[in-house]
Amino acid sequence: MQAISTISSNEGYIWAMPAGRPAQSNRTDFGERLHRQREQRGLSQKQMAEKLAVTQQSYAAWERRSTALKPEQMAALARILDCSIEDLISGEAKSRRVNGPAGRVRRVFDAVSRLPRHQQNKVAEFVEAFVAQHGNGTNAKH
Numbered sequence: 357m358q359a360i361s362t363i364s365s366n367e368g369y370i371w372a373m374p375a376g377r378p379a380q381s382n383r384t385d386f387g388e389r390l391h392r393q394r395e396q397r398g399l400s401q402k403q404m405a406e407k408l409a410v411t412q413q414s415y416a417a418w419e420r421r422s423t424a425l426k427p428e429q430m431a432a433l434a435r436i437l438d439c440s441i442e443d444l445i446s447g448e449a450k451s452r453r454v455n456g457p458a459g460r461v462r463r464v465f466d467a468v469s470r471l472p473r474h475q476q477n478k479v480a481e482f483v484e485a486f487v488a489q490h491g492n493g494t495n496a497k498h
Contacts (some may be wrong), residue, residue, distance in 0.1 A: 393444070
């Protein structure tokens with residue numbers, strides 16, 4: 357006698373279903389903040405683990421259990437998630453910059469600051485020439 361499946365072929369897997377098995381424990385406060393930041397950036401645990409050079413299982417433990425992280429791991433988390441270490445630890449977002457450009461321009465200049473010095477100089481020359489040609493923004497047309 358052969359077993360008969362009672363599950364329709366259209367039912368089993370739902371594409372929007374989260375990957376992995378359900379967690380058996382609640383997240384720590386730190387883990388909840390870490391999870392929220394990661395989700396806001398649209399990153400998976402696997403992607404985070406790759407960026408941090410750890411296993412996915414290790415990263416998952418950071419989100420689930422009380423874990424002592426090294427200072428360089430905290431710094432890497434803050435850099436990848438574009439938040440402050442204080443925000444990860446306390447949950448109280450503090451502005452990392454008081455002055456300077458906001459939004460898209462800030463993100464571009466942050467990316468430029470990570471380029472090699474000679475490439476930064478090329479970008480600075482271009483921006484300086486552009487600003488000189490278009491004035492200080494008072495004549496800018498939108």
